[in-house]
Amino acid sequence: MEERPVEQCPFCTADLIGEKIPYSLRERYSPPYFSRLKIGIYNRKLDMITHWQCPFCKGVWERK
Template sequence: MRKLNDSKEYCSYCGADLQGDLIPEEKQYHYGSTHFTKKIGFSSIEEDRIVKWQCPDCEWKWERE
């Protein structure tokens, strides 16, 4: 089985830790990660995907890469 990403990332504006709670080990493969994220996603109906993220601490928004 491949090693999963631990989702460790930080807000580029305020430096807040955006790594969320641990995903139960038996479900990690389905998420492709070991942890949930604290980022807030903004989706577009037209694009049918998340187009922006927001930090829950400082409310800074940035475009999805």
Template sequence: MRDNKECCPHCKADLQGEPIPKESQKVYGSAHFNRKIGISSIEAGRIIKWKCPDCNKEWDRD
């Protein structure tokens, strides 16, 4: 499974969350949950920004 090591571009906090139970990893396509918060746009119909749960700063998805 993919290891989603990722850090906040602002405060460098580790955004890798808790491990996903082995029996569910295939469904998620990853071994760990992700801590970053997705901010979506109704107009765009998708996540357009991410937000760090530690420093509350946002960055563009793309």
């Protein structure tokens, strides 16, 4: 049995990992768990997501 990943907001410690993806749908998705939609903040100049934002507390942290 695979271990459930841990991903939390560094500010409010909200759990950002959602429900397990059903096996029948997994071939279309790479991670085995849904995400709780952390928000990517995009930098047009760098053409990449540079920060994440928590959908619950609106805290912003750098992408690692």
